[in-house]
Amino acid sequence: MDLDFDSGAEEFRAEVREFLRANVPATPLPSMDTRAGFEAHRAWERTMAEARLSVVAWPAEFGGRDASLLEWVLFEEEYYAAGAPGRVSQNGIFLLAPTLFEHGSPEQLGRILPRMARGDDIWAQAWSEPEAGSDLAGIRSTARRTTGGWILDGQKTWSSRAAYADWAFGLFRSDPDAERHRGLTYVMFPLTADGVTVRPIPQLDGEPGFAELFLDSVFVPDRDVIGEPHNGWQVAMATSSNERGLSLRSPGRFTATARRLLDLWRETADPADTAARNAVVDCWIGAEAYRLATWGTVTRLAEGGKLGAESSVNKVFWSDLDIGLHETALDLLGAAAERSGPWTDGYLFSLAGPIYAGTNEIQRNIVAERLLGLPR
Amino acid sequence: MRFALAPEQRDFAGSLRKICETAGTPNIVRSWSGGDHRGGRGLIRQLAGAGALGLIVDERYGGFGATPVDLVVACVEFGRAAVPGPLVETAAVIPALLQALPDPAPAQRWLPALAEGTVLGTIGPAADQPALDADTAEVVLAVDGDRLSAAHRIGPIRSVDAARRLFSTAADETVAEGDGVRAAAAAAFDAGVLAVAAQTLGAGRALLDTSVSYVKQRRQFGKPIGQYQAVKHHLANVLIGLEMAEPLLYRAALSVAGDDPDIRARDVSAAKVACADAAYRAARTALQVHGAIGYTAEFDLSLWLTKVMALRTAWGTGDFHRGRVAAALRAERGAA
Ligand SMILES: Cc1cc2nc3c(=O)[nH]c(=O)nc-3n(C[C@H](O)[C@H](O)[C@H](O)COP(=O)(O)OP(=O)(O)OC[C@H]3O[C@@H](n4cnc5c(N)ncnc54)[C@H](O)[C@@H]3O)c2cc1C
Numbered sequence: 001m002d003l004d005f006d007s008g009a010e011e012f013r014a015e016v017r018e019f020l021r022a023n024v025p026a027t028p029l030p031s032m033d034t035r036a037g038f039e040a041h042r043a044w045e046r047t048m049a050e051a052r053l054s055v056v057a058w059p060a061e062f063g064g065r066d067a068s069l070l071e072w073v074l075f076e077e078e079y080y081a082a083g084a085p086g087r088v089s090q091n092g093i094f095l096l097a098p099t100l101f102e103h104g105s106p107e108q109l110g111r112i113l114p115r116m117a118r119g120d121d122i123w124a125q126a127w128s129e130p131e132a133g134s135d136l137a138g139i140r141s142t143a144r145r146t147t148g149g150w151i152l153d154g155q156k157t158w159s160s161r162a163a164y165a166d167w168a169f170g171l172f173r174s175d176p177d178a179e180r181h182r183g184l185t186y187v188m189f190p191l192t193a194d195g196v197t198v199r200p201i202p203q204l205d206g207e208p209g210f211a212e213l214f215l216d217s218v219f220v221p222d223r224d225v226i227g228e229p230h231n232g233w234q235v236a237m238a239t240s241s242n243e244r245g246l247s248l249r250s251p252g253r254f255t256a257t258a259r260r261l262l263d264l265w266r267e268t269a270d271p272a273d274t275a276a277r278n279a280v281v282d283c284w285i286g287a288e289a290y291r292l293a294t295w296g297t298v299t300r301l302a303e304g305g306k307l308g309a310e311s312s313v314n315k316v317f318w319s320d321l322d323i324g325l326h327e328t329a330l331d332l333l334g335a336a337a338e339r340s341g342p343w344t345d346g347y348l349f350s351l352a353g354p355i356y357a358g359t360n361e362i363q364r365n366i367v368a369e370r371l372l373g374l375p376r
Numbered sequence: 377m378r379f380a381l382a383p384e385q386r387d388f389a390g391s392l393r394k395i396c397e398t399a400g401t402p403n404i405v406r407s408w409s410g411g412d413h414r415g416g417r418g419l420i421r422q423l424a425g426a427g428a429l430g431l432i433v434d435e436r437y438g439g440f441g442a443t444p445v446d447l448v449v450a451c452v453e454f455g456r457a458a459v460p461g462p463l464v465e466t467a468a469v470i471p472a473l474l475q476a477l478p479d480p481a482p483a484q485r486w487l488p489a490l491a492e493g494t495v496l497g498t499i500g501p502a503a504d505q506p507a508l509d510a511d512t513a514e515v516v517l518a519v520d521g522d523r524l525s526a527a528h529r530i531g532p533i534r535s536v537d538a539a540r541r542l543f544s545t546a547a548d549e550t551v552a553e554g555d556g557v558r559a560a561a562a563a564a565f566d567a568g569v570l571a572v573a574a575q576t577l578g579a580g581r582a583l584l585d586t587s588v589s590y591v592k593q594r595r596q597f598g599k600p601i602g603q604y605q606a607v608k609h610h611l612a613n614v615l616i617g618l619e620m621a622e623p624l625l626y627r628a629a630l631s632v633a634g635d636d637p638d639i640r641a642r643d644v645s646a647a648k649v650a651c652a653d654a655a656y657r658a659a660r661t662a663l664q665v666h667g668a669i670g671y672t673a674e675f676d677l678s679l680w681l682t683k684v685m686a687l688r689t690a691w692g693t694g695d696f697h698r699g700r701v702a703a704a705l706r707a708e709r710g711a712a
Contacts, residue, residue, distance in 0.1 A: 001382070
């Protein structure tokens with residue numbers, strides 16, 4: 001058992017660090033939930049793509065580095081430690097791309113991935129519907145067969161970054177007579193297509209971080225269906241454990257936040273205030289635990305294991321940790337916590353963690369039933 | 377980078393688990409609590425025969441020269457089975473202490489028999505901790521500042537866990553003196569914290585396993601209580617806590633093997649905090665899901681419940697260890 005990295009991994013880490021040192025914008029980019037901020041973040045994706053650092057874990061032919069999971073985690077650590085911008089392309093690169101690698105056709109990979117890697121197309125995830133949140137199989141939006149493709153109708157909601165994004169992917173009911181989990185088709189469509197209306201929805205911070213999508217006879221050619229028609233649920237499940245597991249929330253994010261929290265504590269707190277001290281220490285311990293647990297997962301996957309229901313353990317843990325980190329910072333800030341700034345923004349965002357990517361109640365059900373074997 | 381146990385370490389854990397299962401620890405624990413140590417001493421000798429006590433003892437003193445990771449593997453199993461006795465002291469603290477002294481004589485004198493499991497050792501006060509099981513241990517040591525002495529017991533002091541028989545000590549002959557004792561005692565303390573954190577985590581694992589099988593079989597309102605979401609979510613939280621504490625424990629074992637005393641202190645304290653919190657949650661939840669039967673002394677669950685309640689504050693409270701982590705993090709300023 002060890003935590004030492006070989007020289008190849010260390011060299012890669014050094015290159016990433018150097019790139020970030022030279023390129024991370026000195027003043028933080030405006031929020032990606034604003035038009036100007038969105039475009040600034042898109043430009044940042046291009047800068048990274050030029051250094052072939054936007055999608056390091058992908059195969060080289062699509063703009064990646066074939067980086068191992070271990071190298072990817074190191075990349076993420078450096079990325080967040082450097083205070084680099086949030087990834088506006090994350091739905092595409094961390095959720096859609098893994099699905100395409102598993103179920104997409106060669107034509108889809110070649111057409112979609114290089115544009116995604118450069119930030120030319122920013123993707124939105126269009127799964128939730130007004131009546132289908134936790135119970136995702138209850139979706140009602142439909143895909144109807146037509147010559148050469150499908151006609152989409154219905155409504156999607158809470159679609160992150162759809163206010164400004166280019167394309168969306170999601171599930172549609174294609175066989176109304178089939179059982180709930182059957183008869184769904186996984187479809188990609190441009191948000192600019194005829195019949196698509198996007199209504200931005202401001203989030204708690206007032207910015208339009210997500211949107212509602214109305215689909216009225218939207219035509220989608222066959223080539224934009226992923227996997228077999230009616231088999232969308234199986235295809236989608238590949239993506240969801242990714243979302244809860246490592247790829248959405250690498251530990252680098254929380255170790256970086258914990259480090260900022262430590263700085264805040266050293267600067268502001270009375271060393272005799274043991275309540276504050278203990279809260280800060282618990283945050284550091286939590287971030288460290290998540291980081292170390294990730295090294296365990298990296299080892300397991302490198303030895304041929306699979307990421308299964310334990311990604312639900314991660315999901316509950318990181319979302320609670322994120323809230324804890326931010327709440328602790330706000331407590332340290334005292335009355336100044338009311339003023340907007342990075343900690344308040346981060347706090348508001350952290351509050352969504354137990355809701356998106358499958359609510360924590362749903363994750364606890366999964367942990368209890370699949371990992372502890374409790375009856376359904 | 378390979379952050380996982382080796383197959384041999386898993387096998388080792390499995391063989392210790394089997395020994396404890398065959399021995400049937402609950403009866404042994406009950407007799408031990410009443411002062412009858414025969415069954416427990418027999419079990420400990422068997423565990424020593426499998427290599428569990430001399431792990432961090434050098435080969436020249438009859439041990440295995442193994443790593444702190446191996447020590448953790450063994451202590452998790454001690455905790456899982458609730459094996460009674462001064463195991464942390466015998467297997468971790470005294471070897472770490474004596475081997476860190478400049479003078480090899482005390483190590484030569486005591487470690488071979490301790491590694492064999494024929495002799496048990498205890499020490500007190502260590503972190504305000506009275507000496508555990510000084511009524512059966514043949515080697516009783518006491519540290520006071522820079523002086524290490526052989527000692528005799530005074531007492532007893534009742535623990536919340538009847539199987540933890542606590543005693544004050546009074547020093548007799550001096551074994552070693554000077555700054556070397558102070559440094560050795562610091563290293564020994566961290567080895568003890570690591571071992572007790574491992575023992576605590578193992579007890580937490582056992583509490584979760586017992587709870588899971590109970591809620592699958594206990595029925596109310598016509599169905600297994602494990603089907604109710606409130607129960608499921610309690611147990612899911614327990615698993616999440618234990619799963620996330622365990623990597624800190626192995627990290628701490630690596631730090632104990634390393635040569636930076638600040639990182640060692642930081643990491644064993646972090647592991648102690650996380651393991652104690654996770655096991656305590658496992659204990660509270662186990663009691664809750666068992667209902668009234670869990671509140672009885674007759675039912676074996678009580679042996680693990682009281683053990684975890686004792687270990688939560690033994691070898692330093694959560695507040696004490698958070699303070700140590702905080703001190704290390706404060707000192708790291710600008711380092712990262
Ligand atoms: C910031 C943010 C970004 C998002 N981005 C996207 C996106 O990009 N694309 C997208 O498709 N969706 C997105 N979502 C939506 C998200 O996936 C859903 O909010 C989530 O699945 C929960 O659905 P719901 O909001 O309808 O809540 P509901 O399903 O109505 O749940 C309400 C409450 O009931 C509880 N509950 C429901 N069922 C159960 C059960 N079986 N057992 C116990 N408790 C239960 C839930 O845990 C929750 O507490 C986003 C949400 C947020 C907050």
